[in-house]
Amino acid sequence: MTTLSPLDSQTDDAIDALLDAAFGTDRHGRTAYAIRAGMRWLPELSYALSDDAGIFTGLLQSWPVALHCDDGAETPLIMVGPVAVLPGRQGEGFGKLLMDRLIADADTGAKAPLMMIGDPEYYGRFWGFSADATSGWRAPGPVEQRRLLSRDVAGASPLAVLSGMLGPR
Numbered sequence: 001m002t003t004l005s006p007l008d009s010q011t012d013d014a015i016d017a018l019l020d021a022a023f024g025t026d027r028h029g030r031t032a033y034a035i036r037a038g039m040r041w042l043p044e045l046s047y048a049l050s051d052d053a054g055i056f057t058g059l060l061q062s063w064p065v066a067l068h069c070d071d072g073a074e075t076p077l078i079m080v081g082p083v084a085v086l087p088g089r090q091g092e093g094f095g096k097l098l099m100d101r102l103i104a105d106a107d108t109g110a111k112a113p114l115m116m117i118g119d120p121e122y123y124g125r126f127w128g129f130s131a132d133a134t135s136g137w138r139a140p141g142p143v144e145q146r147r148l149l150s151r152d153v154a155g156a157s158p159l160a161v162l163s164g165m166l167g168p169r
């Protein structure tokens with residue numbers, strides 16, 4: 001049976017190995033890493049997926065970040081990702097299981113809207129992420145505007161259209 005567990009059930013080495021397999025060992029230079037530099041992932045919104053043989057096959061991490069607005073205000077956000085599934089196991093529904101769990105938990109417990117860098121064709125289709133609120137957002141590295149996504153959650157005020165720089169909280 002496929003199981004989802006808190007990500008802190010896995011060692012740091014196992015997490016790094018899975019991320020290297022999914023994204024490559026040069027992944028640390030990505031803009032997403034700069035946005036959440038120095039932060040620790042949120043244990044209550046980060047998951048490990050094990051397949052029916054008990055093999056650690058996928059993971060999802062979430063991070064505390066913020067939009068540092070041009071007017072000096074700070075809007076807290078929860079950055080979702082990486083979502084990673086072992087290359088040989090992609091397309092089996094594991095990514096969807098991880099995201100379904102994240103969204104269910106975020107809609108009941110999260111106190112800040114979600115953001116991520118990802119394909120709108122995937123994250124918009126299933127979970128309602130969009131680039132509608134992010135046109136004024138900047139990032140500490142290159143990012144395609146259409147892939148800069150946000151999603152409101154039940155427990156936080158809806159995101160207004162704001163201008164500012166993404167970074168650690």
Ligand SMILES: CC(C)(COP(=O)(O)OP(=O)(O)OC[C@H]1O[C@@H](n2cnc3c(N)ncnc32)[C@H](O)[C@@H]1OP(=O)(O)O)[C@@H](O)C(=O)NCCC(=O)NCCS
Pocket residue numbers: 022023081082083084085086089090091092093094095096097117118119121122
């Ligand atoms: C992106 C990723 C997490 C998706 O997980 P997955 O387990 O392969 O995807 P699923 O099997 O759950 O896919 C569910 C559906 O979404 C579709 N889908 C998956 N990735 C997609 C993408 N990038 N764009 C559009 N659709 C996508 C699948 O075709 C499938 O559609 P269907 O139900 O109509 O057949 C995984 O492929 C991965 O780890 N990729 C490498 C790392 C990466 O790019 N992560 C995302 C950025 S953080």
